[in-house]
Amino acid sequence: MRCWSLVLAITLSLALGIPGCKTGGEYVQGDRGASDTDQGETNGRMFDFVSNKPEGDDWQVRIRGSSMWASFSHEDETDDLGTKNLTTKESRKVWKLIDALEIPERKKGKKDEDEGYVQLRLREPGGEEGHDIFTIFISRATEDEDVIALAEFLRDLIRKYHKEKPNF
16 A cells, blocks of 8 residues: 555656646846857956077966966977966065066067067056056066066976976
């Protein structure tokens, strides 16, 4: 009898539940068209450090928020070292060193093809297009203490996270 009660309960559940279900779903149409969709773009601060040596080697380091991406190129070969998350302390320090350069107030500078040069690019939120971009060039032969301090710290971070010894 107990078995019969169980079978009856299951049969009734299925009989009553199935008509209420149907395949597929109904989606509520929103007011936004495809072109209005948020693509997830961010407009935070970003900094690029690109060291160009006369023999064609270059290092690229990008700092965005608390992440660091690095890459090394020699002639036609590129080694993408990937992105690493910096600690809060490292992130604060690198941005403090970047801010000490006062990139927006500096002269643009020139590319030193003989000694090599470093290109520094800072993107700041604001401006007509949602951000302002400032780019300067500094000779690798510079004695600017702020530039040297930043380069040394970036070297330390690359050694720590990527196990490489950059020669900016």
